[in-house]
Amino acid sequence: MNPRQVLEAYRRVGASATVVLALAAPLAGQSPGIQETVPTYTRDIAPIMQEVCMKCHVEGGLAPMAFGSYAEVRPWAPMIRQEVAVRHMPPWGVDPTVGIQAYKNDISLSEGEIDTVIRWVDAGAPEGDLDDLPPPPEGQWDWSQGWELEQVLGPPDMVVSSGPIPLPAEGQDRWPSVTVEWPQLEEPRYLRGAEIRNTPMGRRALHHNNITLRLEDGPSGRIVGAGAGKSWDLFPDDTGILLGTGPGELRWGLHYALIGEAFVDDVEIAIWFHPEDRPPLYTSSSEFHQLIDQMTPGEPRARDILVPPHGTQTLTRVVVLDQPIMINSIRPHMHLQGVAQSVEVIWPDRVADHMGHAGNRSEVLTSINTYDHNWQISYSYEDHARPLLPAGAALLLRTHLDNTVNNPLSVDPDQWVAFGGRSVDAMSHLHMAISYLTEEQYADILDRRIRLAQEEQLGSTPEEERTAIWIPETARGSVEGYAGG
Numbered sequence: 001m002n003p004r005q006v007l008e009a010y011r012r013v014g015a016s017a018t019v020v021l022a023l024a025a026p027l028a029g030q031s032p033g034i035q036e037t038v039p040t041y042t043r044d045i046a047p048i049m050q051e052v053c054m055k056c057h058v059e060g061g062l063a064p065m066a067f068g069s070y071a072e073v074r075p076w077a078p079m080i081r082q083e084v085a086v087r088h089m090p091p092w093g094v095d096p097t098v099g100i101q102a103y104k105n106d107i108s109l110s111e112g113e114i115d116t117v118i119r120w121v122d123a124g125a126p127e128g129d130l131d132d133l134p135p136p137p138e139g140q141w142d143w144s145q146g147w148e149l150e151q152v153l154g155p156p157d158m159v160v161s162s163g164p165i166p167l168p169a170e171g172q173d174r175w176p177s178v179t180v181e182w183p184q185l186e187e188p189r190y191l192r193g194a195e196i197r198n199t200p201m202g203r204r205a206l207h208h209n210n211i212t213l214r215l216e217d218g219p220s221g222r223i224v225g226a227g228a229g230k231s232w233d234l235f236p237d238d239t240g241i242l243l244g245t246g247p248g249e250l251r252w253g254l255h256y257a258l259i260g261e262a263f264v265d266d267v268e269i270a271i272w273f274h275p276e277d278r279p280p281l282y283t284s285s286s287e288f289h290q291l292i293d294q295m296t297p298g299e300p301r302a303r304d305i306l307v308p309p310h311g312t313q314t315l316t317r318v319v320v321l322d323q324p325i326m327i328n329s330i331r332p333h334m335h336l337q338g339v340a341q342s343v344e345v346i347w348p349d350r351v352a353d354h355m356g357h358a359g360n361r362s363e364v365l366t367s368i369n370t371y372d373h374n375w376q377i378s379y380s381y382e383d384h385a386r387p388l389l390p391a392g393a394a395l396l397l398r399t400h401l402d403n404t405v406n407n408p409l410s411v412d413p414d415q416w417v418a419f420g421g422r423s424v425d426a427m428s429h430l431h432m433a434i435s436y437l438t439e440e441q442y443a444d445i446l447d448r449r450i451r452l453a454q455e456e457q458l459g460s461t462p463e464e465e466r467t468a469i470w471i472p473e474t475a476r477g478s479v480e481g482y483a484g485g
Contacts, residue, residue: 040128
């Protein structure tokens with residue numbers, strides 16, 4: 001998808017009243033057969049570049065080279081083949097063989113598209129007939145055009161700037177402290193979306209930027225988080241963060257890794273609110289900071305993170321839910337040694353066998369098995385596929401760190417690696433945007449999903465209007481033949 005298609009998906013999915021029962025991705029063996037015709041750039045490759053690659057591979061974008069024409073793409077054809085074949089590009093870390101596969105911002109290529117790219121390069125990367133070249137996509141967004149969310153939400157309701165942030169060319173990582181007065185709200189408002197924008201040089205150097213609102217009276221929390229490959233958060237139509245009135249301040253949680261050239265950054269945040277006369281049904285937290293490491297009170301933080309030379313380490317954290325929740329999105333955050341992270345649910349009902357209780361059922365919600373520190377992606381579930389979990393369930397969070405030569409981002413596998421804030425140190429976080437539900441809200445959402453699944457079984461929904469649905473394990477017996485999860 002191009003950025004407009006990704007954003008339009010946010011707007012469309014919530015309005016659909018149909019479902020798809022199977023969420024698992026097709027197996028590789030089910031992909032289309034190899035075509036006999038030789039792919040060309042103009043007919044087969046240019047559409048892929050326009051829809052997926054040119055979000056970053058444009059002048060001023062995150063990528064180091066532009067892919068706007070055949071002349072720009074052709075020299076990189078062998079590298080493109082390699083990166084696409086191993087699913088390193090486009091960046092999308094979700095394991096396609098397990099867990100939920102329905103995400104609004106999924107930019108991964110299909111098996112057929114990967115096959116097309118490989119055959120095009122193997123055939124010598126021919127240009128093809130210029131008459132086959134598609135026109136530039138209408139409304140193609142680029143970094144010089146302002147706010148990406150503006151394509152869907154219109155002009156922002158509020159824009160706040162950090163002011164100039166000077167950064168040197170070389171040295172240790174920098175964590176500038178920036179605080180700006182919050183423009184007070186006259187009435188409480190629900191946050192619909194927020195976007196962070198900085199300079200092209202700043203985008204190259206930014207490790208992360210988490211902007212937090214601190215009110216003198218009322219709830220406080222993170223407004224939006226950004227990192228390489230991520231600059232905005234957008235909530236579904238039925239969800240938002242409630243922001244209170246009164247004075248306060250915005251805090252920029254900036255972290256830069258210096259890039260060999262001095263520059264001055266300026267970081268802006270744009271904010272969109274839900275309409276005052278149409279508040280969302282559910283209140284969400286901002287991205288909740290789950291720490292998958294040692295955090296015993298009175299003891300050093302993350303003292304269990306210690307990756308030996310040429311070794312690996314797996315960390316776990318269990319979070320027991322004392323009320324129902326709905327997960328809107330997840331965003332893994334590790335450093336250079338991080339290679340995988342997963343979210344698993346352990347259901348509250350124990351399973352009995354002939355010897356007694358055998359334990360609790362569990363299943364993977366999402367597995368990020370190709371995590372790359374250079375792409376801080378937030379994986380946003382489609383509306384009806386957002387994990388809906390009852391009280392008593394538990395989340396099992398896993399992080400895998402790799403300090404061996406098998407991890408190309410491991411800087412020096414001969415060294416021990418401990419916890420720290422620099423990219424060369426280790427970290428184990430998972431950011432989750434969660435809506436905390438009452439029992440009544442949980443029952444209402446569950447009832448609607450079951451009814452949608454039952455309607456889908458009747459075949460009354462047009463194929464093009466279907467969307468994915470996820471039903472908790474405890475209620476799947478209500479839908480005959482349910483194949484999700």
